[in-house]
Amino acid sequence: MKIARLGAQGAEIPAVLATDSTGAERVYDARPVTADITGDFLAGDGLAQLAAAVERGELPELPGARNLRVGSPIVRPNNVICIGMNYAAHAAESGALPPTIPVVFLKPNNTVAGPNDAAPIPPLAAKYDWEVELAVVIGREVSYLSSVSEAAAAVAGYVIANDLSEREYQIPGAAGQWTKGKSLPKSTPLGPWLVPASEIDTNNLRLRSWVNGEPRQDSSTADLIFDVPTIIHHLSQYMVLEPGDVVLTGTPEGVALSGRFPYIQNGDVVEIEIDGLGRQRQEFFRATTTTQEV
Known part of the structure; x- marks a missing residue:
C-alpha cells in the first residue's frame, strides 16, 4: 500500500495505491476515511484504517488519477x-x-x-x-x-x-x-x-x-x-x-x-x-x- 496526495496545490486529494485481486495497481480515493493525510490522522492509526478499507472494498477508484499532479504525501509537517x-x-x-x-x-x-x-x-x-x-x-x-x-x-x-x-x-x-x-x-x-x-x-x-x-x-x-x-x-x-x-x-x-x-x-x-x-x-x-x- 502506498499513500499519495493528488491534485492542484492546496486542493490535493488523499489517495491509496494498492493492487487488486488481479495484481493490477489501482488508485483509490481515500476521502471516505479521511479528508487529508495529517499528523492527527497518522496518530489515530489512520494507515491501518486505510488498509482495512481497501481490503473491504470500501474505497472508490479515483477518476483520472494518473493525470493529476502529485503533491507531498502528507500535509505540511510541523517540523x-x-x-x-x-x-x-x-x-x-x-x-x-x-x-x-x-x-x-x-x-x-x-x-x-x-x-x-x-x-x-x-x-x-x-x-x-x-x-x-x-x-x-x-x-x-x-x-x-x-x-x-x-x-x-x-x-x-x-x-x-x-x-x-x-x-x-x-x-x-x-x-x-x-x-x-x-x-x-x-x-x-x-x-x-x-x-x-x-x-x-x-x-x-x-x-x-x-x-x-x-x-x-x-x-x-x-x-x-x-x-x-x-x-x-x-x-x-x-x-x-x-x-x-x-x-x-x-x-x-x-x-x-x-x-x-x-x-x-x-x-x-x-x-x-x-x-x-x-x-x-x-x-x-x-x-x-x-x-x-x-
Whole structure:
C-alpha cells in the first residue's frame, strides 16, 4: 500500500495505491476515511484504517488519477528535522570527519513541495545542490525515549526527500549558515508516496540521483552512520517529535559540493530514487527578484 496526495496545490486529494485481486495497481480515493493525510490522522492509526478499507472494498477508484499532479504525501509537517553528514563518504567529500553524534539542523516547513514540481534556483544562488535522502514520517508523539528499541514504534512510514541546498549560503565565509542554505523556497520535495513502516526494510535501500540523465549518487542505507532508530532516539532527548513531523536522514556521496560535478543550472533536470519509495523529477529554473511598490 502506498499513500499519495493528488491534485492542484492546496486542493490535493488523499489517495491509496494498492493492487487488486488481479495484481493490477489501482488508485483509490481515500476521502471516505479521511479528508487529508495529517499528523492527527497518522496518530489515530489512520494507515491501518486505510488498509482495512481497501481490503473491504470500501474505497472508490479515483477518476483520472494518473493525470493529476502529485503533491507531498502528507500535509505540511510541523517540523522538518534533518541529519547532516550521516554517510562517511559524504562527510569526507564535504571536508569533514564522520560525526560521532548526529548532526542536527532544521528546515522551515514551508520548503516542502511536491516531488515533481518545478524547482526554483534562488536568484543569487551560485552553488545549488541536490541531496537524495530517506525521510522518516513520525506517527506518534515521542519525547525522552528510554531506549533505541522504543524508537521504531514512533515511525508511521517513509518517503523520499530531496534536501536542496545552497552551499554558498550554507558553508563558507562569515555569513555561512546551515539555516540560510537550507531554507529556500520549494527546497524539500517529498514523495511521491508515503509507504507504511511495516512494508519497508530501511537497512539496505538503494539511493540514486541523476542530473540531466547522468548518474550522480548511488549508495545504500546500509552505509548510514546512524540508523533510523538511533536517530529517533537521539532526537527525542532534545525535542518533542510530533505526528506528521518529517526527519531527513542524510545524503550519500555524489553531490556537487564534492567538486566532481557542476552545481544545478537553469534548465537542469534532477531525478532521485529510493528502492520501494518511488522516484522524483524536478525541472529547475532561475527565480527572479521581485520589486515591491512603496
